[in-house]
Each structure stands twice: as C-alpha cells, then as structure tokens.
Amino acid sequence: MALADFDAYVDALRLNRAADFQTTNIASSFSRSAAMWRFLLPAPAVPTASVALDKTSDNAIGPIPNATSGKLQILGGRFNTSGIAGVSAVAIDLLNVSGGLNGTVTTEQTTNLPTAALTRHTSGEGVMIGLVIYVSIGATATTVTVKYTNQAGTANRVSTATSFGGTGFRDVARLI
Amino acid sequence: MAAITDLSDLINRQSGGNSGTPNNLFYHKVPRVAGVAATVPVAGRGCSLWTYDGMPAGGAVPTVAAIPDRTTTGAIPFTAATGGRDLHLIGASITPLTAGVYLLYDRLFHIGGLAGNSTADQTVQGGTPTPALTRNTGGAGNMAWYEIYTIVGTTSTTLTMTYTNQAGTAAQTSNIFFGATGAREVTRAQRIPLAAGDTGIQAIEKVKLTATTGTLGNFGITIAQPLAWIPVGVAGTAGWRDYSTGLPGIPVINPDACLALMFIPSVATAPEVWGCIATVEK
Numbered sequence: 001m002a003l004a005d006f007d008a009y010v011d012a013l014r015l016n017r018a019a020d021f022q023t024t025n026i027a028s029s030f031s032r033s034a035a036m037w038r039f040l041l042p043a044p045a046v047p048t049a050s051v052a053l054d055k056t057s058d059n060a061i062g063p064i065p066n067a068t069s070g071k072l073q074i075l076g077g078r079f080n081t082s083g084i085a086g087v088s089a090v091a092i093d094l095l096n097v098s099g100g101l102n103g104t105v106t107t108e109q110t111t112n113l114p115t116a117a118l119t120r121h122t123s124g125e126g127v128m129i130g131l132v133i134y135v136s137i138g139a140t141a142t143t144v145t146v147k148y149t150n151q152a153g154t155a156n157r158v159s160t161a162t163s164f165g166g167t168g169f170r171d172v173a174r175l176i
Numbered sequence: 177m178a179a180i181t182d183l184s185d186l187i188n189r190q191s192g193g194n195s196g197t198p199n200n201l202f203y204h205k206v207p208r209v210a211g212v213a214a215t216v217p218v219a220g221r222g223c224s225l226w227t228y229d230g231m232p233a234g235g236a237v238p239t240v241a242a243i244p245d246r247t248t249t250g251a252i253p254f255t256a257a258t259g260g261r262d263l264h265l266i267g268a269s270i271t272p273l274t275a276g277v278y279l280l281y282d283r284l285f286h287i288g289g290l291a292g293n294s295t296a297d298q299t300v301q302g303g304t305p306t307p308a309l310t311r312n313t314g315g316a317g318n319m320a321w322y323e324i325y326t327i328v329g330t331t332s333t334t335l336t337m338t339y340t341n342q343a344g345t346a347a348q349t350s351n352i353f354f355g356a357t358g359a360r361e362v363t364r365a366q367r368i369p370l371a372a373g374d375t376g377i378q379a380i381e382k383v384k385l386t387a388t389t390g391t392l393g394n395f396g397i398t399i400a401q402p403l404a405w406i407p408v409g410v411a412g413t414a415g416w417r418d419y420s421t422g423l424p425g426i427p428v429i430n431p432d433a434c435l436a437l438m439f440i441p442s443v444a445t446a447p448e449v450w451g452c453i454a455t456v457e458k
Contacts, residue, residue: 002193009191031273031412033450073191084414088271090202120397126202128231143211160229161211164405 001070103137141166207446256431292328314377329389332356342376355389
C-alpha cells in the first residue's frame, strides 16, 4: 500500500518497525565487494546445495516484520561500523546460494548447479550473479565465466570473463 | 509533462501510489573490456565506461555514425514510462573502487572509426546531419567529447570540431588538444569546449586534426546530455545525488535514453562500480 503523503510517511516512521542485526568482523578487501551476509550472527552455514532462500534463512536479516496488508516499504537503513572510516552497503534480496565449486579446475563445473528455481523475481529481470569465496582460492590471477539463462529465458548465455583468484579476488567472503 | 507536485506527491509515488511505478535500477561495471583488463585511466582526465564489462554488458565500439538508445548493448536498461507519464530521476548513487567524479548521461550520438593520423576533414554527422539527434534535439546542454577506442599516436596536436550550436547556427568551431600522453589512451574521453556564447550542440558536421599523432588508432565523437554528476571522495564509499532535496531538481529521462557513464578519476586506477538510479513516473 502506498504512502499517501508526507504525513503518512512520518506516521510510518513512528511505527519504528526495525529489523536489527549484527555481524562479526567482516573480512574484506579495500573497495572490493564482500558477501556481508556471511558474517551475520549467528553465522549461516556454507551452502552444500543450491538453496532458494527466504526470510527464514540464516542468511537473512531478521526478524522482518510481517505485513498485515499491503507490502513493506523500506523507509531507511543505518549501519554502525567499527574499525573502518567509510563503507557502502547494498540491501539485497538474496534469492539463491550454492557452494562446493573448485578453484583449481579449468573444466566446466556443475556442482550444485543449475541453481534451484527462483521463487521471487522469477523473470530474472534485474537479477545479478555473484561468485562468493567460502574458502580461500589460489594466488594466481585468472578469469571465470558463468553460463546462465537470461531474463528472456535464453539458456546457455555465457558471461564475459572476469577476474578470479589472485590478490583481491581470492579471500573468504569476496563477492565477485 | 507533469511536474512532481510536492513532497507528499513524491512520497506517494515512491511508495507505489498513483501509478508512480517506483524503480531502483542497479548496475555494476568491472574494470575489464571484452574480457580483458581495462586500460588504466589518467588521473584527472575523463574516461569512458561505455565499453566496460558488467551489467549491462559493455557497449560495442561504434563503426558508423549512430543514435544509440536504451535497447543498445551497453546502455543501462530501464522500462520506459507508460500511460502518458514521464520517468523522473529522483536519485543516483555510485560506489566505486576508484574515487572521482562520475557522470550519468544520455548518450545521444556516437561514431567511431576516425583516424588519428589524418589531417583531412573527417565526417561526423555531415553538413546535413545524418543521423540527426532524436533526443534533446534543441541541443541545449548537450556536450561532446572525443573517445579513444584504439590508442592514437604520441605526437600532440589539435582537434577542431565544426558543429551547429543550440541556436541552430552552423559552422561553429572549437578545438582541444589531441594525442600524446594523457590524450591518447584507450577509453580516454576528453570533452570538447564550445565557442564563446554557445551552450549546446544540435549536430557535429566534422572534425579535423591539425597534424597527425603518428598512429592511426581509432577514435570517435560522442554527443551526450548530462544527467547527474556524482562525486565520490573516498573509494569504497557511496556518492549519492538526491534530486528530491538538492539541485538541479528532478530530471526527466527520455523514454529512449541511452543511459551510460563516464568519469574523471582521482587516481590512475580502472574502476569497479556499483550503482543505482531511482525513478518514479508521473
């Protein structure tokens, strides 16, 4: 349900329906993306299969309040950080995770792939792919490509090669 | 075109009311071009991200004069407003690996395949503009830059642009340095000043180099309508433009706009970029 006007917005703020969360120290590389959800407390498990996630997952910020009618609107977000002067965070809907892939193999890998069918944003429009490092891979810089089905339903699309391994692209929680 | 009435109207549309169709369009770019590490940019100099890989995929090097639009590979995709409404840009943010100033713009026209070793006239749109602009055709605020697609030579020379200004006056000329270190590297995008009194471009007839740079290379000319300068003071932090509370108001995005990025880096590091543009319809 839309907010009718400024007064409705202020009224919604007054409800103070917040989802608080905490993380442990986030391992990151300067100015590189990190999979922040890996450091939520309690720590989510490393996926051993392809899992379509929802708000009950241990990867999710919670508790997310239930909407009795209409839908939730994000009115704002705030991060209190320690040990770092500046940070940017992107709030995302984590649709699916999988794991078990190998950083030493140069043949096509299908472990835990293809991904489980999406349950939200099923058209794929605007959906992004990320590679998450769960255990450090090697120090040799190479590239990786991903085969995927695009928003038009066209299968076997292949991404352009992108950096993988080596400094900044190998450490735990690095999001590529 | 219907203006956003007031803050209440904006909040209502941002939260999905009154066919506001709010949208947050996320994109990212990685410092690679066609799967290969991108050329390191020059600190303090303009750099085009048009060909950078990511989502959207990198744009192709133009081979002929063309009018790119939102369906062109390389453009940040968006859904055009429907029902007679306009698409309003209410916010833009960027979080990059490289600090600098980023420009979100509508890529109105581009051409490639120009030679860095020719001193002859090189046609851009020609005397009768072909193709003519299809967006912001009045030219007000449009800017032009040369864009290096294959490195040109080490000899510094001057590029002269002959163009039609925002008032429709043809055969206006202006010039800028071209070639040599800082003005020859791939992805380098150098804005071309306009003649005194001019405030925009309707068409560019031709360009001409005073002398050869010594290497053929491949360069092009781009005409752009700026939408948002987004300063990022510290790498890894977000530069944010909130149009609902700050100048220059709330821009309308043309339904066919080819949204793209260029930037002026603070340091010589090719950027990895996360970004988002927020829109509502009215």
